[in-house]
Amino acid sequence: MEKTLVIIKPDAVKRGLIGEIIKRYEAKQLTITKMMMLTPSRDTLVKHYAEHEGKSFFENLLAFMMSGDVVVMTITGPNAVAQVRKINGATKFLDAEMGTIRGDYGVDITANLVHGADSTDSAKKEIDIWFGL
Numbered sequence: 001m002e003k004t005l006v007i008i009k010p011d012a013v014k015r016g017l018i019g020e021i022i023k024r025y026e027a028k029q030l031t032i033t034k035m036m037m038l039t040p041s042r043d044t045l046v047k048h049y050a051e052h053e054g055k056s057f058f059e060n061l062l063a064f065m066m067s068g069d070v071v072v073m074t075i076t077g078p079n080a081v082a083q084v085r086k087i088n089g090a091t092k093f094l095d096a097e098m099g100t101i102r103g104d105y106g107v108d109i110t111a112n113l114v115h116g117a118d119s120t121d122s123a124k125k126e127i128d129i130w131f132g133l
């Protein structure tokens with residue numbers, strides 16, 4: 001059984017899309033195995049987005065992620081990492097297929113509703129960052 005980490009970002013929480021998003025994962029028989037709601041700290045986000053430090057959009061991304069509550073979840077099931085990324089759709093909303101979360105609801109490159117870990121290794125690291133060892 002594979003495990004991944006998903007974040008429902010502040011734009012999706014503010015737009016009232018938590019239920020709609022979770023429904024799509026559960027519809028594919030993925031199981032929510034941990035869940036918490038919080039406004040993330042800068043420290044946590046710097047760890048989570050370490051690979052983007054120094055990029056032009058880094059500070060904007062952190063400010064956006066600290067702008068409100070997020071829902072952080074572990075999601076478990078066969079091929080959970082790939083399944084979640086498929087359900088989320090392409091990072092850039094204009095590239096995301098209709099029928100994906102970003103394709104159906106996305107209107108902004110930074111505020112793109114959801115995050116899903118990009119590999120099982122990243123998932124392990126991110127679960128440690130958000131939920132502790």
Ligand SMILES: Nc1ncnc2c1ncn2[C@@H]1O[C@H](COP(=O)(O)OP(=O)(O)OP(=O)(O)O)[C@@H](O)[C@H]1O
Nearest residue numbers: 052057061090091109110111112114115116117118
């Ligand atoms: N060129 C950009 N301009 C502004 N924000 C960006 C840009 N590229 C990425 N981002 C933001 O940074 C996040 C992380 O980028 P990354 O390339 O890791 O995307 P991803 O792996 O598809 O998305 P996520 O990690 O959120 O699932 C994106 O989800 C988006 O919010």
